[in-house]
Amino acid sequence: MVNTRERILNISFQLFLQKNYKEVTLKEIVEKTGMSKGAFYHYFESKEQVFLECTNFVISSAMDVYKKISKNSLLEFYHDFLNHNNLEMFFPASENKDFHYQLNIFSLFFEGAKLFPSFQEKLVEITQMELNVWKEIVQLARQKGEIKSVMSDEQIAKMFLYSADGAGMHSIFSKGSIQQAQSSILQLWDSFYEEIKC
Amino acid sequence: MVNTRERILNISFQLFLQKNYKEVTLKEIVEKTGMSKGAFYHYFESKEQVFLECTNFVISSAMDVYKKISKNSLLEFYHDFLNHNNLEMFFPASENKDFHYQLNIFSLFFEGAKLFPSFQEKLVEITQMELNVWKEIVQLARQKGEIKSVMSDEQIAKMFLYSADGAGMHSIFSKGSIQQAQSSILQLWDSFYEEIKC
DNA sequence: GTATATAGACCGAACGGTTGGTATGTATTA
DNA sequence: TAATACATACCAACCGTTCGGTCTATATAC
Numbered sequence: 001m002v003n004t005r006e007r008i009l010n011i012s013f014q015l016f017l018q019k020n021y022k023e024v025t026l027k028e029i030v031e032k033t034g035m036s037k038g039a040f041y042h043y044f045e046s047k048e049q050v051f052l053e054c055t056n057f058v059i060s061s062a063m064d065v066y067k068k069i070s071k072n073s074l075l076e077f078y079h080d081f082l083n084h085n086n087l088e089m090f091f092p093a094s095e096n097k098d099f100h101y102q103l104n105i106f107s108l109f110f111e112g113a114k115l116f117p118s119f120q121e122k123l124v125e126i127t128q129m130e131l132n133v134w135k136e137i138v139q140l141a142r143q144k145g146e147i148k149s150v151m152s153d154e155q156i157a158k159m160f161l162y163s164a165d166g167a168g169m170h171s172i173f174s175k176g177s178i179q180q181a182q183s184s185i186l187q188l189w190d191s192f193y194e195e196i197k198c
Numbered sequence: 199m200v201n202t203r204e205r206i207l208n209i210s211f212q213l214f215l216q217k218n219y220k221e222v223t224l225k226e227i228v229e230k231t232g233m234s235k236g237a238f239y240h241y242f243e244s245k246e247q248v249f250l251e252c253t254n255f256v257i258s259s260a261m262d263v264y265k266k267i268s269k270n271s272l273l274e275f276y277h278d279f280l281n282h283n284n285l286e287m288f289f290p291a292s293e294n295k296d297f298h299y300q301l302n303i304f305s306l307f308f309e310g311a312k313l314f315p316s317f318q319e320k321l322v323e324i325t326q327m328e329l330n331v332w333k334e335i336v337q338l339a340r341q342k343g344e345i346k347s348v349m350s351d352e353q354i355a356k357m358f359l360y361s362a363d364g365a366g367m368h369s370i371f372s373k374g375s376i377q378q379a380q381s382s383i384l385q386l387w388d389s390f391y392e393e394i395k396c
Numbered sequence: 397g398t399a400t401a402t403a404g405a406c407c408g409a410a411c412g413g414t415t416g417g418t419a420t421g422t423a424t425t426a
Numbered sequence: 427t428a429a430t431a432c433a434t435a436c437c438a439a440c441c442g443t444t445c446g447g448t449c450t451a452t453a454t455a456c
Contacts, residue, residue, distance in 0.1 A: 004431080020309075022220040026416055037417080039432045047416065106367065110305055111218075113371055124372045155389035159357070162364025162386070167356070169304065169363055173311055174322045188360070191353035195393065202405080224442060235443080237406045245442065 005043045008033055013054045017087065017103040021051055021111050048115070055112035055119045058105065059126055066133055074141035075197075078160065078189050082182055104172050106165075131157055149196040156196065163188055203241045206231055211252040215285065215301045219249055219309045246313065253310035253317045256303065257324055264331055272339035273395075276358065276387050280380055302370055304363075329355055347394040354394065361386055 011032045015024040026047055030037055044050050062085075069080035087103045113120035134157035141147045149156060164185045171181035209230045213222040224245055228235055242248050260283075267278035285301045311318035332355035339345045347354060362383045369379035 020218050020220070022218070025414080027414085036433045038420095038434070041417075042431060104308060107305065107308055109371060110302060113373075120371070120373070127368060127371060150392050151389045155386055158365070158386055159361055159390060162362075162368065163357055163360040164364065165367055166360025166363030169367065170325060170360065173307060173318070173325060175311075175318070188353060188356055191349045192357060194348050220441095223440085225440090234407045236408070236445090236447095239443070240405065 004035070004039065008035070008040060008043060009050065009053060009057070012050045013057065016051060016054050016108055017105065020107050021115065051112070052116055052119065055108065055116065056122070058108065058112075059119070059122050062126055063129070066130070071137060071140075073144070073146055074137055075146070075193060077137050078193070079186075082186055082189075086182065087178055103178065106169060106172070130161060134160055145198055147193075147196045148198045151196070159192065160189060163192070202233070202237070206233070206238060206241060207248065207251060207255070210248045211255065214249060214252050214306055215303065218305050219313065249310070250314055250317065253306065253314065254320070256306065256310075257317070257320050260324060261327070264328070269335060269338075271342070271344055272335055273344070273391060275335050276391070277384075280384055280387075284380065285376055301376065304367060304370070328359060332358055343396055345391075345394045346396045349394070357390060358387060361390070 008029065012024070012029050015029060015032065018024075026037060026040065029047075029050075030040055033040075065081070065084045069084055070076040087105060109123060113123055131154070135153045138147070138153045138156045142149070142153065147156075151159070167185045167188060168181050171178075171184065176184075206227065210222070210227050213227060213230065216222075224235060224238065227245075227248075228238055231238075263279070263282045267282055268274040285303060307321060311321055329352070333351045336345070336351045336354045340347070340351065345354075349357070365383045365386060366379050369376075369382065374382075
């Protein structure tokens, strides 16, 4: 049974993925949780504090993803990555049925970075860490003879990461589902992989 | 001499590139223009109308870009594209000196698409049109023997477009300048081009 | 030429509604 | 009973919008 504090966080997080910070009102958070403002302020100092915790939650979850995916080959790596890097993973299955809205992690990043310098720093760190992980995987793949390319490890890594972000963004523009976005990204990556594999 | 209506639009547009819709207040628009709320409402029905006009302005400007860039080769095309596709082009040179803020076209797109179904449709149209233009250029480049790749025209086109968007977004996360973002995109594209050229 | 009427440009105070937050009270739990 | 969890009423500030007003330029009538 999830406790009250976590319930507030979960629901707030869902809302922050659907609308930007200022659009999500305390009134709405309170209504969606079925609680009261008094209860909200019992657990949290401010709306801002909730938002900060949500942004930090995203960061730590993103870091966790890299801990559990296969590093045996680039091919396995990116397939595994896509299977794990999914916004729906943040929500208990029982809540998914109520959830047909457009999720936008990018807006949350932009705003978090703007509101909290500490988050911005962490975001920069984690994107750099991400790039490094991909570079290592690419380097290994190259050494093992899995891939061959005139592109540097760094540019290949960037190509994978940035194209996925761009594809994700375009999916949001066109109101596609998360599954559609992932399918599009996979197609793109498979295609690129075909280009550089030995 | 720019007239009052355009002055309000220009300044509003700059603000909407720096903050999201709800963060930009009428008070601020009015202060920045040196006018009054009454004057604002003399020209515009609502804050929302101004925002809609800003979003439509972006769309038409984006379409104009494709009209003036070279289509002789993929190499020329993407270099020319980068030279023209620059947020700073929206602002008169005399105003640039006051302008050291982070510009975020993506947030403007997300919000426009959310607030205005008509804008969302146009956005989808223009991204599709964009993709088609790039596909044609890639196809031509392939036919001319400029490039050779196992990737389909569409996937190559997507790779160029989406990687640039992703790179742009990362630049915003790390508070880089527009010039830095473009330089990063060019490096990525040059690298990819090296991979697929004959 | 002068007085009057009109339109447009612009102003700032007031309006009604909403917001995040605070203070106080009540219910629940150990 | 005391501590914790929660509810409700209220607050001040803020928001976008409306409204009555002023100023200036121009047109018209005499």
